[in-house]
Amino acid sequence: MALIQWYPGHISKAERQLKEQLTKVDVVLEVRDARIPLASHHPQVKEWIGEKPRILVLNREDMISDSLRKEWYEWFKSQGETPFFTNAKDGKGVKAINKASQSAGVAVNERRHKRGMLPRPVRAVVIGFPNVGKSALINRLLNRKVVASARKAGVTRQLQWVRISDSIELLDAPGIIPLKLENQDDALKLAICEDIGDAAYNNQEVAQNFVDLLVNLGTENVLLDRYGLDALDMTGEEFIIKLAEIKYNNDRERVARQLLQDFRKGYLGAISLEYPPVNH
Numbered sequence: 001m002a003l004i005q006w007y008p009g010h011i012s013k014a015e016r017q018l019k020e021q022l023t024k025v026d027v028v029l030e031v032r033d034a035r036i037p038l039a040s041h042h043p044q045v046k047e048w049i050g051e052k053p054r055i056l057v058l059n060r061e062d063m064i065s066d067s068l069r070k071e072w073y074e075w076f077k078s079q080g081e082t083p084f085f086t087n088a089k090d091g092k093g094v095k096a097i098n099k100a101s102q103s104a105g106v107a108v109n110e111r112r113h114k115r116g117m118l119p120r121p122v123r124a125v126v127i128g129f130p131n132v133g134k135s136a137l138i139n140r141l142l143n144r145k146v147v148a149s150a151r152k153a154g155v156t157r158q159l160q161w162v163r164i165s166d167s168i169e170l171l172d173a174p175g176i177i178p179l180k181l182e183n184q185d186d187a188l189k190l191a192i193c194e195d196i197g198d199a200a201y202n203n204q205e206v207a208q209n210f211v212d213l214l215v216n217l218g219t220e221n222v223l224l225d226r227y228g229l230d231a232l233d234m235t236g237e238e239f240i241i242k243l244a245e246i247k248y249n250n251d252r253e254r255v256a257r258q259l260l261q262d263f264r265k266g267y268l269g270a271i272s273l274e275y276p277p278v279n280h
Contacts, residue, residue: 004187005200018173019048024123025171027053027104029097031128031137033195034058034085036274037072039186040129040195043178053104057097059133061085064272075276088136098141102167121169123161129195130175138162138172189213189273194264207256208236210263213273222268 022028028049032040037058045054056076061069069085076083084100086093105122112119126134141164163169177196190196192210211231214220220231223239229246231239240259244252262268 004184004191004196004206014173014176018125018127018176021125021171021173022048022052025052025125026108026122027055027101027124029055029057029101029124029126029137031057031059031126031132031134033129033132033193034060034064034069034072035193035272036186036189036195037076037083038274038277039183039189040132040193042127042129042176045127055097055100055104056081056083057086057128057137058083059086059088059137061093062087062090063266063270065270068270068272068275071276086133086137088133088140091140094137094140097137098164098168105168121163121165121167123169123171125171125173127173127176129177129190131195132175134175135172138170141168141170192260192263192273194260203256203260204240204252207259208240210259211236211239214271217273217275219271222271226262226268 028045030041030045058072064072073083073085084093084097086097088094101124102122105124108122109119126138128134142162161169161171187196188206188209191201191206192213211220211223212235214223215231215236224230227243227247229239229243234242240252240255244250244255248254248258263271
């Protein structure tokens with residue numbers, strides 16, 4: 001039984017719309033969550049965009065440590081990619097994205113010029129899982145609030161073109177989730193980070209797995225600092241039961257929600273749920 005389930009109906013509609021629009025796009029901005037840069041990569045992006053230039057944006061850089069950001073940067077470079085780190089909420093890193101989009105689109109107008117056509121704005125699209133910060137990034141690129149940005153994943157519904165400047169037009173696409181996510185570990189990380197849209201999952205199971213994951217990564221001390229309870233010698237389930245006993249009148253659901261909320265809002269500090277793979 002899969003822990004995380006979602007609704008294919010919404011997804012196939014969003015995918016269909018996006019594929020239609022991608023034919024009109026010159027450059028693709030793929031936004032991922034810096035806490036889970038691998039799990040928040042949509043497996044079909046490469047196949048959809050083909051040869052089009054793609055700019056990799058790792059958002060929420062404020063939620064991971066500086067040293068880890070450097071490690072991810074080096075790792076992606078070793079894979080032949082240059083990641084751009086942003087914090088779309090406060091606008092950090094957004095100017096560089098704007099520049100990169102413009103230079104990626106230069107070739108488009110060079111081709112038009114050769115054919116005797118007038119230049120036109122570069123068309124960019126922002127894609128990624130629900131809730132990774134796409135709308136916040138677009139609003140920052142525009143310097144004004146045009147796109148509804150909300151904590152509730154899946155707020156973006158209609159595809160719309162917005163003009164950033166004379167040189168760039170941007171398509172805001174709904175968050176896209178693969179129809180099947182084969183890897184439940186990835187699905188779980190997406191659920192913990194709330195990057196998954198309208199998915200059905202049990203908060204207590206996700207919170208238990210979150211505790212187990214922190215222990216496996218060796219960062220469980222953040223739980224001790226925040227809640228005064230050491231998770232090291234317990235399972236995630238035992239941790240939730242014990243914390244509910246001590247602090248929340250045995251209300252495990254409340255503990256689970258609190259834990260997830262504290263992580264999502266950054267109250268546990270700068271913690272990542274993934275580290276760069278070691279290339280052996």
